[in-house]
Amino acid sequence: MQFVHLSDTHLGYMQYGLEDREQDFYEAFNEIIDRILSEHIRIVIHSGDFFHTPRPPIRALKIAQDGLLRLHERGVHVIIVPGGHDTLRRRGLPPLSLYERFGIKVLSRSNFYTKIGNLCIIGLQHYPKIYWSNPELRKYLDKYSSFVENNDCAKRILVMHQGLYPYMKYGYELTIDQLPKNFDYYALGHLHKRIKVSYGRGILAYSGSTEIVEMSEIEEYKKNGKGFYIVDFSGDVPDVQNVNLSCIRPQYEIEWESVKLEDLLLAIKDILEKETFAKKPILHIRVYNRLIDRLTIEKMFGTRFKNNFLKIRIVTSLEEKSVSETLILDRERLDLENILLNRFKNNELVSFINVILSSLKENDVKSAINISKKVFDEGSWKRWIDAFKEVET
Numbered sequence: 001m002q003f004v005h006l007s008d009t010h011l012g013y014m015q016y017g018l019e020d021r022e023q024d025f026y027e028a029f030n031e032i033i034d035r036i037l038s039e040h041i042r043i044v045i046h047s048g049d050f051f052h053t054p055r056p057p058i059r060a061l062k063i064a065q066d067g068l069l070r071l072h073e074r075g076v077h078v079i080i081v082p083g084g085h086d087t088l089r090r091r092g093l094p095p096l097s098l099y100e101r102f103g104i105k106v107l108s109r110s111n112f113y114t115k116i117g118n119l120c121i122i123g124l125q126h127y128p129k130i131y132w133s134n135p136e137l138r139k140y141l142d143k144y145s146s147f148v149e150n151n152d153c154a155k156r157i158l159v160m161h162q163g164l165y166p167y168m169k170y171g172y173e174l175t176i177d178q179l180p181k182n183f184d185y186y187a188l189g190h191l192h193k194r195i196k197v198s199y200g201r202g203i204l205a206y207s208g209s210t211e212i213v214e215m216s217e218i219e220e221y222k223k224n225g226k227g228f229y230i231v232d233f234s235g236d237v238p239d240v241q242n243v244n245l246s247c248i249r250p251q252y253e254i255e256w257e258s259v260k261l262e263d264l265l266l267a268i269k270d271i272l273e274k275e276t277f278a279k280k281p282i283l284h285i286r287v288y289n290r291l292i293d294r295l296t297i298e299k300m301f302g303t304r305f306k307n308n309f310l311k312i313r314i315v316t317s318l319e320e321k322s323v324s325e326t327l328i329l330d331r332e333r334l335d336l337e338n339i340l341l342n343r344f345k346n347n348e349l350v351s352f353i354n355v356i357l358s359s360l361k362e363n364d365v366k367s368a369i370n371i372s373k374k375v376f377d378e379g380s381w382k383r384w385i386d387a388f389k390e391v392e393t
């Protein structure tokens with residue numbers, strides 16, 4: 001028995017505001033559908049973040065429908081767990097529910113189980129990183145562990161969209177040792193890099209994203225590619241094979257350390273002379289500890305190299321180092337969570353702040369109020385007093 005494991009397709013993502021980048025994500029998805037059908041796979045498991053937003057554009061919905069319908073017409077079983085990007089903060093159906101009429105199985109907390117032959121597939125939709133999520137997650141995992149023991153499950157797959165420590169250093173919801181150990185394959189999503197390790201009765205695997213979603217993925221892509229896994233269950237231990245996509249748009253990152261513009265131009269020309277491209281690449285130029293007119297330089301380079309690159313980005317980074325601590329601001333954006341952790345040294349407090357900020361960012365004031373009320377009613381805030389006192393001192 002074989003099945004496909006993929007994750008984090010992020011359909012509808014218009015990276016850097018470019019329609020070409022939105023199209024790149026669709027092309028990756030369509031290539032995956034083609035490869036699944038050419039390999040005659042009959043089971044597909046998607047570990048979440050199918051869409052980039054719970055309100056995807058019409059084009060993303062149409063691309064998804066066309067691809068899933070092709071699989072349905074060929075008798076392919078598709079099982080999906082909603083990721084954080086697929087899930088509305090307010091109560092409501094995820095966009096994936098539109099495709100259940102094609103036989104797509106969307107697993108959730110209330111509908112967590114499906115069986116194909118002697119294969120039992122248990123799925124849990126994404127649990128956001130809020131201060132009470134870990135006990136809730138562990139409660140469900142204990143339930144699922146008992147369920148597969150008490151039912152006729154010769155082969156067992158657990159599907160989740162969660163961050164696990166040590167593979168996520170910050171923002172994780174669970175540590176790896178908190179997972180049940182009686183599954184044969186752990187089909188995970190959320191991390192955009194590929195990971196395969198032995199765990200429980202078999203293999204724990206992140207299949208990674210199917211396109212380059214963030215700048216930090218560039219080096220990982222060069223080493224391990226982007227795509228999906230084909231998993232063979234015929235042996236005692238699952239055999240997991242990488243399938244790489246050919247349509248990925250190349251991206252490059254160079255550091256501009258010199259103050260001379262000529263040095264930067266030479267580095268750019270070096271890339272162009274050494275490589276050939278099926279698609280125009282994206283170039284990220286990282287500048288440390290210098291105030292520059294980013295937009296003017298981007299416009300100048302964009303004009304000069306418009307026939308060579310889809311986009312040239314200037315990414316400014318600030319570094320501050322001292323004997324007591326090192327604070328490195330994220331290369332592409334300020335990592336608010338790391339800054340808060342560095343300041344408060346309290347994961348629970350930082351998780352609460354992040355959830356409130358995320359709700360307010362989406363104008364979901366009601367959720368922010370309800371979460372805050374629960375925190376204060378349960379007295380959780382009392383555990384954070386020391387963290388605030390340390391900041392004051």
